[in-house]
Amino acid sequence: MYHPSSPSSITPQTETTTGLEENARRVAELEAQLVHSARLVTVGQLAAGFAHEINNPLTSILGYAYQVRKAVADDSPIARDMDVIISQAQRISRMTRHLLDFSRPDPGCKSSCEIHHVLNQALDLLKYRMKTIEVKREYDPRVPPIPASASQLEQVFLNLFLNAIEAMPGGGTLTIRTGLVHGAGSDLVRIAISDTGQGIPPEHLNNIFRPFFTTRDEGGTGLGLYISHNIIHNHAGSIVVESTVGVGSTFTILLPAGNPRQDTDYCEP
Numbered sequence: 001m002y003h004p005s006s007p008s009s010i011t012p013q014t015e016t017t018t019g020l021e022e023n024a025r026r027v028a029e030l031e032a033q034l035v036h037s038a039r040l041v042t043v044g045q046l047a048a049g050f051a052h053e054i055n056n057p058l059t060s061i062l063g064y065a066y067q068v069r070k071a072v073a074d075d076s077p078i079a080r081d082m083d084v085i086i087s088q089a090q091r092i093s094r095m096t097r098h099l100l101d102f103s104r105p106d107p108g109c110k111s112s113c114e115i116h117h118v119l120n121q122a123l124d125l126l127k128y129r130m131k132t133i134e135v136k137r138e139y140d141p142r143v144p145p146i147p148a149s150a151s152q153l154e155q156v157f158l159n160l161f162l163n164a165i166e167a168m169p170g171g172g173t174l175t176i177r178t179g180l181v182h183g184a185g186s187d188l189v190r191i192a193i194s195d196t197g198q199g200i201p202p203e204h205l206n207n208i209f210r211p212f213f214t215t216r217d218e219g220g221t222g223l224g225l226y227i228s229h230n231i232i233h234n235h236a237g238s239i240v241v242e243s244t245v246g247v248g249s250t251f252t253i254l255l256p257a258g259n260p261r262q263d264t265d266y267c268e269p
Contacts, residue, residue: 054096062089113148122157132171140179143189152231159224160193160251167197187257199245
């Protein structure tokens, strides 16, 4: 006998409805993330424009500051004040110049790249976010220059550093280790970035390099690690993560220390 209210008669429809609702929810989330990503692109363009506009008055400030400094005696209190003004203006100039360099389109050109220099540049850009974080640089002096796009690797390091900062809202330790790994075919450069933050739940580890995957309630696009993974892959390298909840996370990057091409200045086709 047929009973309309029996579970067997409504289960397929219920499952279909649930699936449609889940798909609709996921589509809405992706649309919101795309809108947020587009807004971040606009913010980046505005920041680059601001950096360009601030360079002109900054050049004038530095020019007049140099003239005043030359006109006063070295033991004058004014001289000490002018040294501070010049030093801070030069700092602003370096930051704006670096921001402009980072915002320019990158055609993917590879050249001889000093990994430690790129790491330090990325750390300098985020220094203002690290007031409660201890940064440890454990650089291996044996690490050679590698053929790579410095601006693309800097983007990877910025993404990883920002994730570490977000994972340590109350402060902590950020450790960057580099080393040379001797492989059977060729040497590899290893960069390990560790934090003492909240850690990543085990159920999320397999998804963190997927596009639009994020564990943040707000502010995250879910694209940083996805883009980082693609950049490292395009450099014939690898990136993996180890994490323990409540202890912290370590992202380890391996990049070829050499390239079979004789030239070190070329662009990817």
